[in-house]
Amino acid sequence: MATVVTEAVTAQDYEQLRRLLAVTDAGLAQLDVDELLAELTLRTRELMGTDTAAILLLDSSGRELVAVAASGLEEEVRQGIRIPVGEGFAGKIAATGEPLIIDHVDHSPVVNQSLIDEHLAVMAGVPITAAGQILGVLHVGSRVPRRFSVGDIDLLRLVADRAGMAAQARQSRLERQTTVALQRSLLPARAPHVPGFDVAARYVPGAEVGVGGDWYDLFVLPSGHIGVVIGDVVGNGLRAAVVMGRIRSALRAYALETTDPADVLTRLDRKIQFFEPGAMATAAYAVIDPTGTTLTVSMAGHLPPILIEADGARVLATPADLPLGAYPNAPRRTTEAALPEGLLLYTDGLVERRDRPLPEGIAELVASLRADTADELCARATAVLHHKPATDDVAVIALRRSRHLALR
């Protein structure tokens, strides 16, 4: 009996698959994600001859399913029905990641009331997954008793694959937009005004990682000291950007307490070890004294700063201590130097190339830096990238002593 059902449906399914593929492929190109999911439920319902079809996706907490598209159960979507993972029919599928068929809806303990209210007799559902991760659930229901065949489940799985791709695109688009918005708010395009200095900064997202955890910051302290920092939080995307935001705020807070860079980074490191376990970041933190002549700097696993001189630039030889978050109570040192015409801090993406020793990359950067303004310094620094697109994101911040411009 079962075999007969399977074979009888298979030939029919072939036609269904063909139609469905055609519909969804065209749809993927033309519809936006929400329209596509709605279209998928409509087509699924028609193709399978069911009374309802619905798509629920996990919310950002990963603990609740939200109805995002439905055909025959539109009210669920309008009401934004939320189902906890593990509860109800859809919740159970999301929890187990396995297809589920219920032959007698009214007697089943795993069905929520709204489905009984719809007078559904039988239901079938499959998880929506992408890259091995459960993103949601697709389910269909019928008011008249029927048997769901292997072919029916295969068809549902196929639709779920399409829905998964769309859901993932929606999720990553949302995350990307959020990350970029967060980055923009934390990395102001216009550098703050600093007495006696011209300031500029650049941020270039990486070709492979997109927006990452690079950041820079610059502030004048009540004492008149100027704090300049650049850093790189390990990882990329929204999580790295969020950690970066917290590290940036914490560094500002510690900068108010002490002007010794090693001391600031030691406190920041302790905070990260305790409150952000698992996070790691490199950073270069420099403090310029109120007279603008002396520079103190502490390096946490970061590449050395570059000093800008009247006729060129040179690397400031500074011993680097361990990155922030790398190891409890790592000792930290401060290096002091006279500040010539300016200072440039950068992240590793600027100088790191697979086909070239790192010191050569730094040397090339140094050789390119001769300029009158901070903005020109940043432009020349990022111009070294033009040889090859950077895979990693890149941040650069430059300070240059203000020149006495002739009155016009």
Next chain:
Amino acid sequence: MQVSVASRRDGAAVVLVVSGDIDVTSAPALEGAIRRAVTTTGLELVQVDLSEVDFLDSSGISSLLLGRRGADERGVAFRVTGAHGIARQVLELTGVWEHLSGDSDASQPTPT
């Protein structure tokens, strides 16, 4: 870019021979291999041999540092060896080479 990690067990020590390029795409594989080695019961030393690694970037450094931290938490000695060329330069310039190549007791860094 691909990285491959061959594991060689020798009594209470395991040597992970890494070859290839370690960057943002391959670092998770290295991190996973180190984590598996460090959490193996009965091990006293995990050595990561980088002599066949041609390139290593900041994500590779963080994989190694996380490995060292995980090893310390379990009382396992952790040592990176054989880094040369670009990989060695990156590890030295960012100030982590001594930490990774030295003795696992942080308070007693081994002079190289």
